[in-house]
Amino acid sequence: MNIEQIYTGCLAQGAYYIESEGEAAIIDPLREVRPYIERAERDNAKIKYIFExxxxxxxxxxHITLSKETGAPIVYGPNANPSFEAIIAEDGQEFKLGKLTIVALHTPGHTMESTTYLLRDEYGKDHAIFSGDTLFLGDVGRPDLAQKAANMTQEELAGILYDSLRNKIMPLADDVIVYPAHGAGSACGKNMMKETVDTLGNQKKMNYALRADMTREEFIKEVTDGLLPPPQYFPLNVKMNKEGYDDIDEVLDRGNIAMSPDAFETAANETGAVVLDVRHQEEFARAHVPRSIFIGLNGSFAPWVGALIADVKQPILLIAPEGKEEEAITRLSRVGFDGTIGYLKGGVEAWKAAGKQVDSVKSVDAKTFEQHWKQGGVPVFDVRKESEYTAEHVEGAHLTPLDFINDHLAEFPKDKTFYLHCAGGYRSMIAASILKSRGIHNLVDVAGGFADIKKTDIPVTDYVCPTTKSSN
Structure with a gap:
């Protein structure tokens, strides 16, 4: 028996390769399928099933591309209704894989088709579960994404998830290994642990949602409390997964086109494409194409693209480090952004050499920021998440989370210099690029973010709940 977790940090996503006796199964594969095919070839194995x-x-x-290239059927759990051919497993249906058995356990709640796959070894002993978004480490899948499709409230879905966990997952032995679909950083949950593999027994101790004495009502309240709105691209990805999409090779052929500065500028003007700069934030700060948006490959690239660009059909023109163009197109396609139409050959240096205008972002280190802050009256905007801000923030700073930066545009001063920061400098540069594209240029980025600010003498504070006055 061979089990491999193929973890993609940018998406905080785990796909799985299982092999026994020359037969392999893939669970929740990413868009680019060649690595799975090559992995099976190294074992002289044939991919027999693709489980979703x-x-x-x-x-x-x-799943669709992998099935087409290998002939392996796609397997979903009950209630799934894809537009393509697939095996819709019954609850408890078994699939043989060499000496192993994979059992489909219907565990609705995150979505109504959500299914956990239980792996039994050659002796029939329960060995592991591949829990998808039903059970994470430290958390469970959010129950608000499938409300429209299921015609249910998030509270009703949470109640169904409670039953799934109690009836299908928690009765399993403590030594069963849990392999979830996501880890910390995914927007599919809110309290995930940084680890990506654990035992069910430890999760019963550590995971708030698996408390043995938890009532249904308590579960519903805790699971639904504090859920932020999901990124706008989520339903568009569901649609693609359910109805189909272009092969990744077609997406690469369309997008991996080198353009001269003149051709790049013409394409931007004629198509309304977003000019997406994926270099390091320091390079973007020094010089960039005016009105381009920065989202660097070195951070949580694809999720931020999805959160901030939203429309997966948006045409995109890339500015990337040399040799990283295909990587950028591939990572965009992972979240459904298939509209890349080309990249700037030679990058910003070629743009400047062609005599075209460039812009920059003023960026200072934390020590310089400290000097300005001590002079008084310096507006500070924190673009981290609310939970980060609540834990600790610069005294007097305004919270304008990057996820919702467009909702806060009116709060930024028009005639006075203000400062932006995040935790380490990545998100604040994204925010700066968005603000500059909206015509707001009187900003200064704090390089190194809150991590470096804390090393200065600038006072920081945690959130203090306002006192409620008596109405007597």
């Missing part, structure tokens, strides 16, 4: 735990919202799976 549910219709994913945060990435486009490679």
């Amino acid at each position: 735990t549910h219709f994913h919202a945060d990435f486009v799976s490679g």
Whole structure:
């Protein structure tokens, strides 16, 4: 028996390769399928099944392409109704893989088709579960994504998830290994642990949602409390996973086109494409094409693209480090952004050499920011998440989370210099690029973010709940 977790940090996503006696199964594959095919070839194995735990919202799976290239059937759990041919497993249906058995356990709640796959070894002993978005480490899947499709409230879906966990997952032995679809950083949950593999027994101790004495009502309240709105691209990814999409090779052929500065500028003007700069934030700060948006490959690239660009059909023109163009196109396609139409050959240096205008972002280190802050009256905007801000923030700073930066545009001063920061400098540069594209240029980025600010003498504070005055 061979089990491999193929983890993609940018998406905080785990796909799985299982092999026994020359037969292999892939669970929740990513869009680019060649690595799975090559992995099976190294074992002289044939991919027999492609299991999908549910219709994913945060990435486009490679199930359709992988099935076409290998002939392996796609397997979904009950209630799935894809537009393509697939095996819709019954609850408890078994699939043989060499000496192993994979059992489909219908575990609705995150979505109504959500299914956990239980792996039994050659002796029939329960060995592991591939829990998809039903059970994470430290958390469970959010129950608000499938409300429209299921015609249910998030509270009703949470109640169904409670039953799934209690009736299908928690009765399993403590030594069963849990392999979830996501880890910390995914928007599919809110309290995930940084680890990506654990035992069910430890999760019963550590995971708030698996408390043995938890009532249904308590579960519903805790699971639905504090849920932020999902990224706008989520339902578009579900649609692609359910109805189909272009092969990744076609997407690469369309997007991997080198353009001269003149051709690049013409394409931007004629198509309304977003000019997406994926270099390091320091390079973007020094010089960039005016009105381009920065989202660097070195951070959580694809999720931020999805959160901030939203429309997966948006045409995109890339500015990338040399040799990284195909990587950028591939990572965009993982979240359904298939509209890349080309990239700037020679990058910003070629743009400047052609005599075209460039812009920059003023960026200072934390020590310089400290000097300005001590002079008083310096507006500071924190683009981290609310939970980060609540834990600790610069005294007097305004919270304008990057996810919702467009909702806060009116709060930024028009005639006074203000400062932006995040945790380490990545998100604040994204925010700066968005603000500059909206015509707001009187900003200064704090390089190194809150991590470096804390090393200065600038006072920081945690959130203090306002006192409620008596109405007597």
